[in-house]
Amino acid sequence: MPLLLTPRTRLALLVVLLAAAGGCVLVYEPQRILSEGWPPGLPVGAAVLSFAAVYGVCSAAFVPRPLLNLAAGAVFGTQFGLVAAVGGTVLGAGIAFGLGRMMGQEALRPFLRGRLLEAADGQLSRHGFRSMLAVRLFPGVPFVVANYAAAVSRCGWTPFLLATALGVVPNTTAYVIAGASASSPGSPAFLVSFGFIVVSVVAAGVVGWRKRHRLAPPRTGGAAYELTPQHPPVVSGASHGP
Numbered sequence: 001m002p003l004l005l006t007p008r009t010r011l012a013l014l015v016v017l018l019a020a021a022g023g024c025v026l027v028y029e030p031q032r033i034l035s036e037g038w039p040p041g042l043p044v045g046a047a048v049l050s051f052a053a054v055y056g057v058c059s060a061a062f063v064p065r066p067l068l069n070l071a072a073g074a075v076f077g078t079q080f081g082l083v084a085a086v087g088g089t090v091l092g093a094g095i096a097f098g099l100g101r102m103m104g105q106e107a108l109r110p111f112l113r114g115r116l117l118e119a120a121d122g123q124l125s126r127h128g129f130r131s132m133l134a135v136r137l138f139p140g141v142p143f144v145v146a147n148y149a150a151a152v153s154r155c156g157w158t159p160f161l162l163a164t165a166l167g168v169v170p171n172t173t174a175y176v177i178a179g180a181s182a183s184s185p186g187s188p189a190f191l192v193s194f195g196f197i198v199v200s201v202v203a204a205g206v207v208g209w210r211k212r213h214r215l216a217p218p219r220t221g222g223a224a225y226e227l228t229p230q231h232p233p234v235v236s237g238a239s240h241g242p
Contacts, residue, residue: 013103021061048076048084055088060095065143069172073179081176086168093147093164100151124150129159136167140205171200 042050055068068088072081123131132155135146150160177193184190 017099018062025058025061025063044076044080048080048087051075051084052087052091055084056091056095059088059092059143060099060147062144065089065172066175069175070179070182073176074182076180078173078177078180081180082169082173085172085176086165089143089168089172090161090165093143094161096144096147097151097157097160100148124153124155128153128155129163131155132160132163133167136164137170138200138203171197174200 051072055072058068059065069081069085072085072088075081076084128150132146132150135141141149174193174196177189178197181187181190181193
């Protein structure tokens with residue numbers, strides 16, 4: 001069916017798929033499965049892998065990562081919870097990136113006409129690893145939005161996944177520790193992790209506000225034309241005609 005291969009048709013299918021995933025999350029609340037622990041007798045390694053797989057699918061289906069990270073800490077504790085959460089984060093980012101790259105990139109790139117969109121696309125295309133690492137370290141951009149923005153750009157798979165795996169560790173660790181120590185909210189571990197979360201959110205807002213002008217390329221065209229000195233036309237003294 002050639003129609004299914006057109007960029008706009010693939011984009012429409014992606015929108016329908018994401019809407020269906022969001023609806024399923026609202027109706028069935030799959031994140032509750034993560035808080036029930038693993039079945040008795042299941043090895044810890046298999047439980048961590050299963051949790052990471054469910055985490056990845058849920059994060060790609062718009063389940064908020066903070067809830068998943070807290071659940072990882074509550075179920076597995078700090079060490080195994082961090083492994084499950086980071087693994088699930090990378091898997092979910094890869095799912096979203098792959099869907100956006102295969103089904104939405106060709107249809108959306110022609111619409112990158114705004115100054116901010118063009119600047120963001122240029123940053124992700126030229127400096128994929130550095131840009132994604134900054135986005136992951138400072139939780140100012142929603143996880144799903146960053147995934148699909150990178151998919152529409154020309155950012156490669158390797159820098160995207162590597163930056164995701166490294167950049168989410170600090171914030172994810174704080175949430176996992178908070179989930180692991182949630183039963184004792186007055187403990188130093190919970191207070192330190194909660195304080196780190198608050199500080200990181202505030203820092204992300206401050207940095208984003210101060211660096212917002214870097215996303216806007218300098219104005220050209222009209223302003224430059226107005227500043228260009230105008231010279232009167234040169235009138236030749238040569239005779240024209242007899």
